[in-house]
Amino acid sequence: SYVLTQPPSVSVAPGQTARITCGGNNIGSKSVHWYQQKPGQAPVLVVYDDSDRPSGIPERFSGSNSGNTATLTISRVEAGDEADYYCQVWDSSSDHRYVVFGGGTKLTVL
Amino acid sequence: QVTLRESGPALVKPTQTLTLTCTFSGFSLSTSGMCVSWIRQPPGKALEWLALIDWDDDKYYSTSLKTRLTISKDTSKNQVVLTMTNMDPVDTATYYCARTGGYSYFDYWGQGTLVTVSS
Numbered sequence: 001s002y003v004l005t006q007p008p009s010v011s012v013a014p015g016q017t018a019r020i021t022c023g024g025n026n027i028g029s030k031s032v033h034w035y036q037q038k039p040g041q042a043p044v045l046v047v048y049d050d051s052d053r054p055s056g057i058p059e060r061f062s063g064s065n066s067g068n069t070a071t072l073t074i075s076r077v078e079a080g081d082e083a084d085y086y087c088q089v090w091d092s093s094s095d096h097r098y099v100v101f102g103g104g105t106k107l108t109v110l
Numbered sequence: 111q112v113t114l115r116e117s118g119p120a121l122v123k124p125t126q127t128l129t130l131t132c133t134f135s136g137f138s139l140s141t142s143g144m145c146v147s148w149i150r151q152p153p154g155k156a157l158e159w160l161a162l163i164d165w166d167d168d169k170y171y172s173t174s175l176k177t178r179l180t181i182s183k184d185t186s187k188n189q190v191v192l193t194m195t196n197m198d199p200v201d202t203a204t205y206y207c208a209r210t211g212g213y214s215y216f217d218y219w220g221q222g223t224l225v226t227v228s229s
Contacts, residue, residue, distance in 0.1 A: 001173060031214065031215075033214070033215035033216075035157075035216070037157075042206060042219040042220065042221055042222055043157065043206075043216070043219055044219075045215055045216060045217055048214070048215040048217075049214070049215070054217065086156065086157055088157075088215070088216070090213050090214070096170060096173075097162075097170050097213055098159065098170060098171075098172065098173065099147065099149075099159035099162070100159070101149075101156060101157040101158065101159060102156070103156045104156045104157070
């Protein structure tokens with residue numbers, strides 16, 4: 001089955017840039033979606049289809065995907081960005097489709 | 111606007127069957143491309159996708175849990191039901207339902223419901 005690998009934690013000072021990676025075999029051939037989850041809340045979509053932003057998500061959130069790594073970039077990090085972030089893709093085999101989530105990355109704002 | 115809400119028991123005993131209902135509004139599961147999934151999250155752990163049902167009544171399940179899961183829909187009631195058999199304490203988690211437009215991203219999520227498995 002397809003595996004997505006994320007670093008358990010990333011730390012960044014306010015105003016700096018955070019980069020959260022999501023590794024997978026030839027992930028560049030898939031569409032990657034990113035979610036932000038704050039404690040006690042449901043996940044919120046922040047980037048879809050590698051690099052698109054839903055309405056209401058700040059431009060500070062951006063994404064890229066190539067080769068074996070997708071990256072969520074958060075520019076000018078704010079205290080309110082502290083959360084867990086998950087990447088997600090779809091995979092398929094024969095007549096079966098399934099969703100894969102990464103293990104999540106805890107973003108700490110120092 | 112689109113909303114989803116999970117409902118079901120907060121506590122189940124080991125070996126029992128869990129039945130969860132997702133009641134949604136703002137879209138129809140008879141509309142081409144619409145899908146609803148169940149996703150769970152054990153306390154302090156990562157998200158885990160469980161199952162999906164689409165507008166055409168196609169169903170897909172987590173490979174590791176498919177023998178225990180059944181997903182169904184009642185389009186007239188705007189509901190999706192998930193049953194999970196033979197519950198175990200490791201199944202303790204917050205269970206979410208979420209919508210996708212096609213096989214893509216989850217754009218709307220319910221608030222989640224915590225299910226504890228304990229005798």
